[in-house]
Amino acid sequence: MTIRLGGALAVFALLFGLTAPLEAATTATADILRDAARVYLQGDFATAFSLWRPLADQGEPMAQTNLGIMYAKGESVRQDYVRAYMWLTLATSFGSGEASRYRDIISRHMTAEQISEAERLIANWRPR
Numbered sequence: 571m572t573i574r575l576g577g578a579l580a581v582f583a584l585l586f587g588l589t590a591p592l593e594a595a596t597t598a599t600a601d602i603l604r605d606a607a608r609v610y611l612q613g614d615f616a617t618a619f620s621l622w623r624p625l626a627d628q629g630e631p632m633a634q635t636n637l638g639i640m641y642a643k644g645e646s647v648r649q650d651y652v653r654a655y656m657w658l659t660l661a662t663s664f665g666s667g668e669a670s671r672y673r674d675i676i677s678r679h680m681t682a683e684q685i686s687e688a689e690r691l692i693a694n695w696r697p698r
Contacts, residue, residue: 599625603632610636615646626657629697634661635669642676651680655688660695 602621610618619640625633638657641650654676661669677685 599630603630606633606636615640619646626660627698629660629664631661631664631666631669634658634664635666635672638669638676639672642672651676652684652688652691655680655685656691656695659688659692 602625606618606621609621619637622633622636622640626637634657638654638661639645641647641654641657643649647653655673658669658673658676662673680688
């Protein structure tokens with residue numbers, strides 16, 4: 571089953587001058603987020619994922635949101651709603667309303683067991 575998220579990655583805020591999501595980010599983090607967004611839009615999902623993943627592991631909500639969407643859509647990774655739900659919930663806990671909306675869409679396509687599995691992953695997650 572494919573969930574249509576309408577290409578709604580947070581990348582557009584990075585590329586089209588909406589700087590509010592980056593206010594809390596360091597300059598280096600903001601540069602990485604922009605680079606990842608640029609290559610994502612060029613269709614290089616693997617590079618975008620590899621740039622966003624370390625930031626997501628550190629607790630960066632925009633990177634977590636984008637990983638969640640990539641897992642939901644199966645872009646450069648095996649489609650995995652459990653991991654998508656995990657990343658989107660983590661981003662929500664760091665204040666991303668956008669992630670919350672996507673998580674709600676994905677959760678409608680998940681079983682109770684899948685949500686429980688995602689919640690176990692969330693409970694054990696620690697920033698690196």
